[in-house]
Structure formats: C-alpha cells, structure tokens
Amino acid sequence: SYVLTQPPSVSVAPGKTARITCGGNNIGSKSVHWYQQKPGQAPVLVIYYDSDRPSGIPERFSGSNSGNTATLTISRVEAGDEADYYCQVWDSSSDHPRVFGGGTKLTVL
C-alpha cells in the first residue's frame, strides 16, 4: 500500500516560514490535499489539488508538489497556526484509496 511520510514535528518562530513535507513514491503524479487540525477540533481543509486554497483560508498557506515530495508552506506564521497538519492522496492500489500521512505537529515558538 502507498505510504505518506511526514515529519512528526516542525517548530517555527512567529513571523517566520514553516514548511511541512509529505513524502511518497512519485507523489508528484498525484493530487495532494492538506488538512489542519487544532486540538479538540475537526480537521479543516487548507489546500487541495496541490496548491489551491479554499475560500477563507489565508494566502499565507500555499502548497507545492513535485517528484517524491509535496510541501505545505505557511508564511508569516502566527500563534493560531499551531496545529496538526495531515497530507492526503488517492491511491487505488491501497487498502483504502484515500491515504493520509501520519501528521505533523506544528509548534509556534
């Protein structure tokens, strides 16, 4: 089955740029979606189709995808961005085709 690998944690100072990676075999050939989950809350879609932002998501959130790595970039990080972030792709060869990464805890220092 298809495996998505995310770093368990990323730390960044306020106002700086955070980059959260999502690794997978030839992930660049797939569409990647990103979800933000704050403690005790439901996930929220922040990026879809690699780099599109839903309405209401700040422009500070952006995404890219190439080769074996997709990246969620958060510019000018704020304290309110502290959350778990999950990447997700569709892989029809997997047990369940909608595959999630293990999640990355973003800590704002």
Added chain:
Amino acid sequence: EVQLLESGGGLVQPGGSLRLSCAASGFTFSSYAMSWVRQAPGKGLEWVSAISGSGGSTYYADSVKGRFTISRDNSKNTLYLQMNSLRAEDTAVYYCAKDSNGLYDSSGYSDYWGQGTLVTVSS
C-alpha cells in the same frame, strides 16, 4: 453554511454494536459523496468508509469490511454507519466528512468535516 452533526457514539462492550448518524445541512446532500474518518486517541486520521451521492456505491477499509455498513437517506439528509462486532481497536472519534464530488473517486477530497462522535469499546 455547510453543517455536519454526528451522533450515536458512546461506550460499548467488545462484540457489541452501535449506529452512528450524521445530519447534514447547507448543501444538496444527494449530490455529494460522504465519508467516515476516524481518529484513535492521540493518533492520526484513518479513512473508514465512503458512499457515493446516490448511495449506489460503497467503499470500506479492510479493517472494517464485513463489520461496518455505510448507508444514507437522501430524503432525510442523513448519513449512517452501522458498526457491528466492535473491537477495542475501533475506539476512536468518528468524523463524517462531505466530499467535493458526487462520486467517490480520485478527483475528490473532504471539504467539510463534522465535529465527531466518540466511540469507546471497552468491557
């Protein structure tokens, strides 16, 4: 405004059953596929099951196949998950999620999520 409200969670003994419901509003329910996604305590997200907008196609993770049944009542704008033969490893918060498409396929993603309902399987 899209709203998804799950209910039906609780404490159940191993081998028992529960039925989860998800009441939807703010969109044309029958036009969109729906999913159940769970999250064990302190763990990540795990997709469980999905159903197309018409209800004609259903999908399950291997871990729940044969034990869980997803269904929907488009006249009531409600999604269901019947869970039988529950195990300790089914303990999790269960979220219902709206898909971006009517068909559950590679072009879709979960664009709205409910707040979840906790299922605890323990004796």
